[in-house]
Amino acid sequence: MPEVMFRKDHNDKLIFYVAKKDLEETIASLEFESPEKWGGEIVLSDGQRYYLEPLPAQPKLPITLRVKRV
Amino acid sequence: MAAMTREETEALIQEVLEIYPEKAKKDRAKHLAVNDQGLEKSSKCITSNRKSLPGVMTIRGCAYAGSRGVVWGPVKDMIHISHGPVGCGQYSRAGRRNYYIGTTGINTFVTMDFTSDFQEKDIVFGGDKKLAKLIGEIETLFPLNKGITVQSECPIGLIGDDIEAVSKKAAKEIGKDVVPIRCEGFRGVSQSLGHHIANDSIRDWVLGKRDGDDSFETTPYDVAVIGDYNIGGDAWSSRTLLEEMGLRVVAQWSGDGTLSEMELTPKVKLNLVHCYRSINYITRHMEEKYGIPWIEYNFFGPTKIAESLRTIAAQFDDKIKEGAERVIERYKADYEAVIAKYRPRLEGKKVMLFVGGLRPRHTIGAYEDLGMEVIGTGYEFGHNDDYDRTLKEMGNATLLYDDVTSYEFEEFVKKMKPDLIGSGIKEKYVFQKMGIPFRQMHSWDYSGPYHGYDGFAIFARDMDMTLNNPCWKQIQAPWKKPAANAEDAQRAAGGL
Ligand code: SF4
Numbered sequence: 001m002p003e004v005m006f007r008k009d010h011n012d013k014l015i016f017y018v019a020k021k022d023l024e025e026t027i028a029s030l031e032f033e034s035p036e037k038w039g040g041e042i043v044l045s046d047g048q049r050y051y052l053e054p055l056p057a058q059p060k061l062p063i064t065l066r067v068k069r070v
Numbered sequence: 071m072a073a074m075t076r077e078e079t080e081a082l083i084q085e086v087l088e089i090y091p092e093k094a095k096k097d098r099a100k101h102l103a104v105n106d107q108g109l110e111k112s113s114k115c116i117t118s119n120r121k122s123l124p125g126v127m128t129i130r131g132c133a134y135a136g137s138r139g140v141v142w143g144p145v146k147d148m149i150h151i152s153h154g155p156v157g158c159g160q161y162s163r164a165g166r167r168n169y170y171i172g173t174t175g176i177n178t179f180v181t182m183d184f185t186s187d188f189q190e191k192d193i194v195f196g197g198d199k200k201l202a203k204l205i206g207e208i209e210t211l212f213p214l215n216k217g218i219t220v221q222s223e224c225p226i227g228l229i230g231d232d233i234e235a236v237s238k239k240a241a242k243e244i245g246k247d248v249v250p251i252r253c254e255g256f257r258g259v260s261q262s263l264g265h266h267i268a269n270d271s272i273r274d275w276v277l278g279k280r281d282g283d284d285s286f287e288t289t290p291y292d293v294a295v296i297g298d299y300n301i302g303g304d305a306w307s308s309r310t311l312l313e314e315m316g317l318r319v320v321a322q323w324s325g326d327g328t329l330s331e332m333e334l335t336p337k338v339k340l341n342l343v344h345c346y347r348s349i350n351y352i353t354r355h356m357e358e359k360y361g362i363p364w365i366e367y368n369f370f371g372p373t374k375i376a377e378s379l380r381t382i383a384a385q386f387d388d389k390i391k392e393g394a395e396r397v398i399e400r401y402k403a404d405y406e407a408v409i410a411k412y413r414p415r416l417e418g419k420k421v422m423l424f425v426g427g428l429r430p431r432h433t434i435g436a437y438e439d440l441g442m443e444v445i446g447t448g449y450e451f452g453h454n455d456d457y458d459r460t461l462k463e464m465g466n467a468t469l470l471y472d473d474v475t476s477y478e479f480e481e482f483v484k485k486m487k488p489d490l491i492g493s494g495i496k497e498k499y500v501f502q503k504m505g506i507p508f509r510q511m512h513s514w515d516y517s518g519p520y521h522g523y524d525g526f527a528i529f530a531r532d533m534d535m536t537l538n539n540p541c542w543k544q545i546q547a548p549w550k551k552p553a554a555n556a557e558d559a560q561r562a563a564g565g566l
Contacts, residue, residue, distance in 0.1 A: 007358075
């Protein structure tokens, strides 16, 4: 259950960052990205998959959240 | 030597690895790579931030060095206690050349060494009492200090002292910040973890100090220079450019910086990050907590400076954008003159680098401005994200080496025959004795600044005076020179 910081980079791409693991990847897809549901399965651009318990609203980025490995 | 092809570079790596035992070979192979600009992610070609191999000569430092030496050390109005035996602090004292303004020993303390000088009895009975006493003495002798940090050396973590409790108590007594830092040298694989620990301690003990206090008057143009340690005056020659384009620099982290500047940083509009490796953690934190965006910039050489000034300006209104153009225009004649003077003397020369946080990639542009080419580069303690940022800066088929061992470095140099090497003091004399021009690129070889337009002029001069120094022609022993005639040969052989 790594702690992940989600942020937008300068090109407005969603970035997945885990300080402990030096992992800085763009998020290729996020399952739910609507105003009332945000999260679900995350696919990184290098193919790794994680799962984020969906949030009831779109969070203010950047934000640090716990995710699960899939 | 002509540029090497991908196959040649790969063959070179194999050849150099040959000497290692099987297991070591496998490990080191992951840290050596041929650059491929086509790749987006460095993890596909190179492994970094791993423990160095036992038995090889590595060039790394320890976590204490990362915290005491790099991040906290330059904060000039605080006193940084090297807590533990005397050596760690004394042998690293003042070596980094972080310039600062102030009267040393009165209101600034950067080049001084404060240590608790652990003895056997402190190891056996614990050093907490000594630390408390030391803080009291500091307060009496140097009352103008603004705060104290306790930088743990290895033994502190081993004997289980409670420096947090002592610091909290002392902070109350003296009414100033006392920051305990768990940066014992054995933590992590290099100084890099020390940077992270130092960042975290700033986050936990300093940054929130002025939350809810709006007495500081802000402007829409407030920025902080983050990750410039003012080596030889680097931060000053950067700061002037930013100010000339109309920005207000509220804080310098941490070269020539102060505690109150750090406390005010959460009030700025934008964080400008130079050394990403050592300080990105705190800017990420500030982005999350205070909503302050951050961008990386590069002030080495006119091409990168102009690019960076424009990217920074793009975050602000037209006034700043015009300001950036004005600054670039204003220095144009200067840097063109520098290039006109030095480029013909340096054109086509090949450089190999092996340095720390940002220089293995940031200085490439400055060399290219002078017509030189970087054919190999590597980081002492870089992580994946550093190599990600390096792939595009380096030419195709150039060599990347992570945490290079002194054996590998020497072999690469012998084969690739660079005209100039930029690395640290431990490498300097080895390569100079091999007859290769060398610049010490950690503290600019007692020169600098190298940042900004003013710094570029010094950079170009230094590279020229090193590379074109007549001494390199004298380096071969007379008896190894091909004799010009028989008489000379006889004399050389001792026969006349
Ligand atoms: S490794 Fe430990 S003993 Fe050595 S310099 Fe670092 S803190 Fe001091």
